Amino acid sequence: MSSEKYLEMAIATPLNQILAEHPICRDFFMNLRLTDLDWNLPLMQALDHSDQDAITEFGLDRGMILREFSLFLETFSRVAADAASIRSLTIIGGHGKSGEPEIAQWTATVGEIISIVGPTGSGKSRLLADIECLADGDTPTGRRIHIDGREVxxxxxxxxxxxxxxxxxxxxNFVMDLTVREFLEMHAGSRMTRDAENAIARCFECANELAGEKFTPETKVxxxxxxxxxxxxxxxxxxxxSSPVVLIDEIENAGIDRRQAIKLLAQKEKIVFISTHDPLLALSADKRLVIKNGCISRIIETSVEEKNCLDAIEKLDATLLRLRNRLRHGHEISMNTVKGEEQN
Amino acid sequence: MKLITFAGPPSSGKTSVILKLIEAMAIDVNTIGVVKFDCLTSFDNLRYAEKGVRVETGFSGKLCPDHFFVSNIEAAVEWGLKCGFGTLISESAGLCNRCSPYIQGILAVCVIDNLSGVNTPRKIGPMLKMADIVVVTKGDIVSQAEREVFAFNIRQVNTAARIIFVNGITGQGASLLARHLQGARELTSLRDMKLRFTTPAAVCSYCTGEMRIGAEYQMGTMKRMEFKTE
Incomplete structure (x- = not known):
């Protein structure tokens, strides 16, 4: 729909009809303190009967409000339609901290999980930052990022x-004083999700599957x-x-199913980068990028042997979790607990 | 010389963002100058000096900071030209949400932080609404959802601005900001240019030092609330 169409709609359509179709427009009027308009009228007529002083305080007049309203309609109709989907992301190598060139180019595709490993200060965060800003040779590493095989x-x-x-x-952290349900409703609202009820329920279910200890929708975040x-x-x-790329900087192992968590993200048609030294996470990835002195120095495909190690690592992890839980519930620890031979 | 105006609520991270921006611009610090407009006290001059950035600080004191800005910005530009800067940055602390120290045709950046609450963008007014670029700080300590809702609420008030997340501590996002500021226009004087928004009207008895409460002491531009008893 063109800008003119939105303008025509804002001129001719009664407000309550627009609001029924685009509930977000209620916010537009709240932001301008226009809360007692005659909603049966189209915008301009409704404004005729409103407090002109209040409008002036915002530095606006009726014509400007009309223009801004049609822009608002256009912007948020676009947000709703916008999927920002991509198929692949290519890193075109730059150089390391001492100017040495790195791997020429490398592509990640949707659904892939890539771990990033390297000592502290080696440049892991820099790589994540280059991806985030769609570097174009204009960051200290000289890297370029292409999307779907093409320059952006x-x-x-x-x-x-x-x-x-x-x-x-x-x-x-969560810094808002909301319940889990309110929190998800708020996020769904900003995404203009069509079937919000369902999306919220699905998301809540997923969260509870990942969390060791269950929580309710009425829990405060x-x-x-x-x-x-x-x-x-x-x-x-x-x-x-809606973001097609997820950058993760470590996930602590505080009672959450990390393998499942990463899989969940990859299933949702996303490219997942995870900076980690947790063997369980690093080996769950399809590939890992080794960062050394600011460069991607090696790309290792997780081998079959490594994948086979995952089960053993998971057992070690489960042992630690079991020990933690026993301590939490006030039990003693014995060698049998460590070996997993003790019942409760 | 290019002029870029920065504004934002106190402690939103303006100085940190500007310092990271200067780093990301990868230019000689001698070619950049900062004018800091503040109210009573500021320690930011020390942070600029530490990085070798020339800074002049002005305090509005008992005047409205926006009135103070508009009556000093022309001289600030003359200072910048005299010093031979390639870029001059003005930094203003917006104390009331109505502040808008922006000039038509001069790149305007508003800095607000994610910790200020998701609905804050909807309450800020001209300082946010009139900006070309909105920089959001402190995004590294809130959830992705809160960042997205915050950006959505900015979009509600300012549909045209570019929204850029910048981490004032690590500098993440600063190079993106630097890229957007490249287009700032060259100028030799601000004479006859106009503000983007009117400054708050303030010509009343309290402006001139009146302290007593009561209708008989009130003169000039006044606005009274209506209280309903029903």
Whole structure:
């Protein structure tokens, strides 16, 4: 739909009809303190009967409100339609900290999980940052990022900025005083999700599957445990976020099914980059990038042998979890607990 | 010389963003200058000095910071030209949500932080609405969902702005911001240019030092609330 069509709609259509179709428009009027308009009238007529002083305080007049309203309609209709989907992401190598060239080029496709390993300060975060800003040879590494095998055009850049990448890290917290349900409703609202009820229910279910300890939709997000918060954030990113690329900076092992979590993200048609030294996570990935002195120095495909090790590593992990749970519930620990031979 | 105006609520991370931006621009610090407009006290000059960035600080004191800005920005530009800067950045702390120290045709950046609450963008007004670029800070400590809702609420008030997430500590996002500022226009004077939004009207008895409460002490531009008893 063209800009003129939105303008025509804003001029001719009674407000309550627009609101019924685009509930988000209620926010437009709230933002301008226009809450007692005659909603049976089209915008301009409704404004005739409203408080002109209040409108002036916003530095607006009736004509400007009309223009802004049609822009608002256009912007948020676009948001609803926008999927920002990509098929692949290519990193065209730059150089390391001492100027040495890195791997020429390498492509990740949708559904792939890539772990990033390397010592502290080796440049893992720099790589994540290059991906996030769609580097174009203009960052210290000189890397370039191509999408779907092609250079990113200015228009694409504008469309994708801020929407390409979702991020998760250990430092992230919920800072809002909302229940889990309200939180998911708010996020679904901003995504203009058509079938919000269903999306929220699915996301809540996923979160609970990932979390060791269950929680209810009425739990406050600020009262979730570390593991529960992480589980909710991952499920929310997988089910609600539109970003096709997910960058993860470590997930602590606070009672959450990490393998499942990563799989969930990859299933949702996303490319998942995870910076980690957790063997369980690193080997769950399809590939791992080794970062050394600012360069991608090696790309290792997770071998069959490594994949076979995963079960053993998971057992070790389960042992630690079992020990933690016994301590949590006030039991003693014995060699049998360590070996897993003790019942309860 | 290019002029870029920055504004944002106190402690939203303006200075940190500007410092990371200067780093990301990868230019000689001697070619850049900063004018900091503040109200009573500021320690940011020390942070700029530490990085070798020339800074001048002005305090609005008892005046409205926007009135203070518009009456000093022309001289600030003259100072910048005299110093031979390639880029001059003005940084203003927006204390009331109505602040808007932006000039038509001059690149305007608003800095707000994710910790200020998801609905804050809807309450800020001209400072956010009139900006060309909105920089969001402190995104590294809130969830992805909160970042997305925050950006959505910015979009509600300012449909045209570019929204850029910048981490003021690590500098993540600063090179993207630097890229967008490249297009700032060259100027030799601000004479006859116009503000983007009117400054708050303030010509009343309290502006001139009146402190007593009561209708008989009130003169000039006043606005009274209506209280309903029903």
């Amino acid at each position: 055009s200015e228009g694409q850049r504008f469309d994708m900025e801020g929407k390409l990448v979702a991020q998760l890290s250990q430092n992230m 600020t009262q979730l445990s570390g593991g529960q918060s992480r589980a909710l954030m991952i499920a929310d990113t997988a089910c609600m976020s």
